[in-house]
Amino acid sequence: MRRLVMAAVAVALLAGSVQANTVSPRDKVRAWRQAHEQQIYADFTKLLAMPNVASKLADVDANAAYIQGLLEARGFTTRLLRAAPGTPGSIFAELKVPGAKRTVLFYAHYDGQPINQQGWLNPPFQPTLRTAPPATAPVDPATAATKLDPDWRIYARGAGDDKASIQVLISAFDALKAQGIKPSVNIKLLYEGEEEAGSPHFGAIIGQNRDLLRTDLLIMGDGPMHQSGKQQINGGNRGIIGFSATVYGPAKPLHDGHYGSWAPSPTVMLADLVMSLRDEQGHILIPGIYDDVTPISAADRAALDALPPVEGDLKQALALGRNIGPARLAEGYLAPTLNVRAIHAGDEGPSAANAIATDGTLSVDIRMAPGEDPKLVQRITEDYLATKGWTIVRDAPDAAIRMAHPKVLRLVWDPGSSAATKTPLDTPSAVAVAGSVGRTVGYPVIKLPLMGGSSSIDEAVNQLKAPMVGISVANYDDNQHARNENLRIGNLWDGIEVYAGLLADLDW
């Protein structure tokens, strides 16, 4: 490890950004961070306190303005890129570094998932420091004797997904500046404002600003770290399309004793629909859906085999008596997955009645593997549903339509979609990233061929024709997309060091 750290110092020296002394830039960053924990925490809290649900434009705009202010204050030039008036903007920021030969564009998103889930420990936009799970007792950060316990966590929507990526870059920049370390690359930032809404305008924003966004490498900050807690990089993301489906039974609720033997039941129609789409073990039943999937390469197979085993601990943490699909979690990322996000029909609990419901709804997403075309997957899905007897409509069907067809399905595709993107991790820029991160953390970084999640980054990768490497900051158990999203404090500190390392010596 020592050799690598010395190499980093050497690189930094070549870039003329470090004084030739015996303290490594990473040690300087750490010292600065340790001296400024309370301030960094307070800054992050302020960022997280800003409501950022993707569907609320005014909230999203307020976040953008605030973040632009933070960046301008640090010498970045910024612009808010909107595809059209009234749509969420992506923040573009740029800092040119004299002498730098490479440009790196860091992507993150500042919007967040909806917050209406039951069971939040604190209101999602009142960020709260809590002790490590399962205790999760609130802690006043001001009472921390010397420093914040790295196992404490901050609970708020966006803590892990994805404001952490923004905070660590800003704090890393502050650390370098304070310590007199000059970045090794020209920095571009692209912070999206509607990732959690499916990025309906992100492709247009990229398309309208290709020159502005031109880069030698995309670094993608979204997504959780490896379950082992070790730092990882990844070569991309799966694609995603999603839809909501509504099935129809009788036009009004019916007594199920008098009509259950005769009237079609929306609850059962939903179940039948689900089981026609996939089986309980996760195999997708849509003909052709696996046809275009890029086979797992020997390099990827080796990378998968090298991943630390986490599945046993995961089952323990999640109280699971089994898994479905491949035994190795990350292997499943290289194939498509069809998720039934929600299924709802009929009253239950205090409103329960022995009644046949009038309709039922399903929410589905399909995570697509490299090689798959979202448009084609949409088409084969609809074609398949037609063979199962469904008449697909887009609007709520009237009585005439419902009577004219045995099985009417209102299918509405989610506004956003993305294709999978995959940069082989032996690409030179990716090798450089792995080297920099490894120097920071002191061990060989975990290389994940692909993340299981999705990202609108596909638009940037494809339109900018740049390689992409993903670096995660958030703890894997950050409850992203769910209630009680959180970021482990230690991940905030580590993220700052990783980003500072990249800014200080990334080059290839």
Place this chain on the structure above:
Amino acid sequence: MRRLVMAAVAVALLAGSVQANTVSPRDKVRAWRQAHEQQIYADFTKLLAMPNVASKLADVDANAAYIQGLLEARGFTTRLLRAAPGTPGSIFAELKVPGAKRTVLFYAHYDGQPINQQGWLNPPFQPTLRTAPPATAPVDPATAATKLDPDWRIYARGAGDDKASIQVLISAFDALKAQGIKPSVNIKLLYEGEEEAGSPHFGAIIGQNRDLLRTDLLIMGDGPMHQSGKQQINGGNRGIIGFSATVYGPAKPLHDGHYGSWAPSPTVMLADLVMSLRDEQGHILIPGIYDDVTPISAADRAALDALPPVEGDLKQALALGRNIGPARLAEGYLAPTLNVRAIHAGDEGPSAANAIATDGTLSVDIRMAPGEDPKLVQRITEDYLATKGWTIVRDAPDAAIRMAHPKVLRLVWDPGSSAATKTPLDTPSAVAVAGSVGRTVGYPVIKLPLMGGSSSIDEAVNQLKAPMVGISVANYDDNQHARNENLRIGNLWDGIEVYAGLLADLDW
């Protein structure tokens, strides 16, 4: 028809209850009803305004006390029969008629289904008169020029199911008394207070009061009329058992991109469970569930064939493009039906997230046909689920239980259950009922071998060893068990005449 009416007058004369004049008792009843519509409507409104959700004991008790008062004022002796302190009581009322040789016990229930459904046109305990559907505009009954339009409806929980049965008997009694017509039978009433909660104590109440309740015939007032709008009688009800089932996924919600290929999904587990229980066409897949079902007799087949066809109109009214199961609605009543009342897992709508839910719930009932033993059906259902890999538990499973078994199912049976009861409609007392009702309505009554719904009346039929005939009052489209339960005003008037006819001349 004329001959029948004259026969009725002759019977009434023999009972010494009618003056020998040319006005039939039925005409007298109608005249009285027409003169008292506003009063009857006001009385019914007062009864419906009393909250009666089966789970709220204080509300149910208040209804009981009120109804007992109504009956005491009319000369009945009453008692509230409770199986145990703190449980809902059944009202027993009795009126002995000098000279009567038969005793008839009228059953109804005064409790109602839950009211938490969305979409009520008016609060369920603020009874509101409305014009005929689909307009359903509110009407002030006091503004009715001469009389209330029989196609108007009163909207309130319990309007059809089952306070209508109570109101028509009381009004029928008032009509006979006002017109000097003496009942032909000794009258017993048994009005249950927890039918909609599954009648957990009704069997005990019957068992503790067999002598008190002894009767020659049970007349069961619960359930809707034939869809043709014609008066019908029925020979019984299907049985019912129900359960709620909870399936378990990861102990906390997971990002479905990162974990969807690996973590079991509660949405899919629910769908798989449903499709293992029945198919989309209604065929039940639990082995043995059809074994004990009493085959359809030639008489029942003839009765089914004689039923007015209603299925075409029903499809129109319900906007259905098809039916499942037998083409004739009533044929399905002679076989078991498994209904999935509700299916719920995952967040949707404004709380939607790309997450794997932690659990999911199903609500199921099984309507059993004559010949089936509820306990046996429960057992074969659980045995079958075990063969499908489910480990059945009764309480919320802890992490150790969830990890020790691949598929854990929390299965909680509903507290109440009932077996099917069936009185052949050629039983002498049933023939007498059909004759009386036919004389009132002026056409041969429709004979339905069995209702599709269920009733705790099975306890009375079995323990009292009495035949039972069901007579329905409520319009078939009364939205019973659902939002906007209602009673058509014309059904209230007709029900009074039918019950008055029975009280005036029922004998065999």
